[in-house]
Amino acid sequence: MDTSLKSTTFSGRSGISRTGLEARLLARPEGLPAPGDFEITEVAVPHPAAGQALVRNLFMSLDPGMLMLIAGESGLPMPRYELGEVMYGDAIGEVVASGDPSLVEGDLVMHRLGWREYAVAQAGLFRRVDRDAYPTPSTYLGFGLVAYVGLMDAAELRPGDTVFVSSAAGATGGMAGQIARLKGAARVIGSAGSRDKAAYLTGRLGFDAAFDYHDGPIVDRLREAAPEGIDVYFDNVGGEQLRAAIEVMNPHGRIAVCGALNRQSKAGPDGGPGDLLSVLGKRLTIRGFTMGDHLERAPEFGAQFRTWLREGAIVYDETVIDGLANAPQALLDLVNGAYTGKTVVRLGS
Ligand SMILES: NC(=O)c1ccc[n+]([C@@H]2O[C@H](COP(=O)([O-])OP(=O)(O)OC[C@H]3O[C@@H](n4cnc5c(N)ncnc54)[C@H](OP(=O)(O)O)[C@@H]3O)[C@@H](O)[C@H]2O)c1
Structure with a gap:
């Protein structure tokens, strides 16, 4: 895949030395994008400041709607991807350091800072979820x-x-x-x-x-x-x-x-x-x-879904793609019909 890889090593004040990959959109293509329209870069991961948390992403969602954010179409309920900025999308990860009392190391959290291996942001942007609800955390990304x-x-x-x-x-x-x-x-x-x-x-x-x-x-x-x-x-x-x-x-x-x-x-x-x-x-x-527009339904649906899964009344299938570097091609493959069930990218384990 045509992606450029830059490497920087960071040593934070706390002594943490950590880098992670993140994906940016380089060009706004006419029609469907090509893998070369993305850049996957290795960057330094900062230590979280007061009020922030650092999350190691485990999985991110791939959604065909991302193609419209890439194209920059108007009239969408979400902001388009800006050229040169890290892309976003639903992800689930684990808190590895926290500068806020609302989150502690080891918490499993959902958020919108996908397309990167590590996310550092205000703690309020991460929503803690139950680690034991599903056999794998990726199920949280289902539709x-x-x-x-x-x-x-x-x-x-x-x-x-x-x-x-x-x-x-x-x-x-x-x-x-x-x-x-x-x-x-x-x-x-x-x-x-x-x-x-x-x-x-x-x-x-x-x-x-x-x-x-x-x-x-x-x-x-x-x-x-x-x-x-x-x-x-x-x-x-x-x-x-x-x-x-x-x-x-x-x-x-x-x-x-x-x-x-x-x-x-x-x-x-x-x-x-x-x-x-x-x-x-x-x-x-x-x-x-x-x-x-219907997030108030989430608790009701979550309870029902877990019951259906436990009773074997519903089948939940997913396709797992390994590694952020493979995500741009996988997004294209997704809309070309290559996969069944929910498609997620494994970013860490
Ligand atoms: N309203 C919302 O809140 C909301 C939330 C999430 C997703 N969505 C939207 O819901 C749709 C489905 O998303 P998803 O994540 O569930 O995708 P998906 O169905 O898992 O995957 C995309 C599928 O697109 C099919 N496809 C491509 N071109 C097609 C065409 N012309 N006609 C029929 N199928 C075609 C492919 O399968 P085949 O082999 O069957 O062609 C492929 O499997 C997308 O448009 C997405 O943006 C909306």
Whole structure:
């Protein structure tokens, strides 16, 4: 991979001598980035000042939305990545030194200072979490809460609904399909980018039907899978899948717009629905949402998710990429369909 590596060694006043890698965006590409648009640099890690904590990151999340922060698109609910500055994203790590009484060495914390091996910041930016909640800390980075609020709040899921989920073998989609079933959906249908992934949905994840969206007209595949129509569409994609879902929706159907993979993966126009007459005729609801607007649901979801995991009622799969230096390429591979489940980067162990 074309990344430049500079090395600096630091000896802090406390005698700590520590360096760590961090990633910066060097160029704002037209379309999708290339690994050479990133720089991975080894830098000195300062000792935390009063009120700060130093965290050694264990895992960071990879999210297709990062491609829009790289592109610098307007209208996003998060700030874009600035050229030359360390990128950010969800991460989980361990406090190794603290200058604030609210955190002590060994605390497991979640925060937004990913794309670096060590994070030094005001202690208030780190949220302590329970070390024993999950078998591996990376589970905290999952998108179950996204799926949950999309279904419960944006789509107002009702028992007996037929639910269609796109990008269903991915982080959010895999959770959305399973949670829909656990919350009373009568039939759950998923789409994904290969026949193997479709088999994974009906096999391991327990979807009732699944199809490869490359396999002929999507609207035909969806009608075959949902002969009685769909009531809820959990949309990770936009584009042709959204058009097809609108056609196959039952009257008063509800669409939760979670993502825009069709656009993110090509970094171009979405090609979504133009004619909204069916939305009017069928009195459909299309509602965009972001998880950040529903954080009050986190304790309720966390308790429910842990119970489902303990009882074996839900499957949580993840793909782990090793090392920050591999993260830029992995982000591209993610939207090219290389992985299933939630994709995380291991930054330390
Ligand atoms: N609203 C929120 O709060 C929120 C929070 C988190 C994530 N999101 C968004 O939700 C979406 C899903 O995120 P994720 O992390 O769960 O990603 P993901 O589904 O785990 O991974 C990306 C997947 O994109 C699929 N893909 C690429 N181009 C596609 C296309 N044109 N049509 C269908 N699938 C395509 C690939 O699989 P295939 O092999 O199936 O093509 C790949 O597996 C993203 O748009 C993300 O930005 C929103």
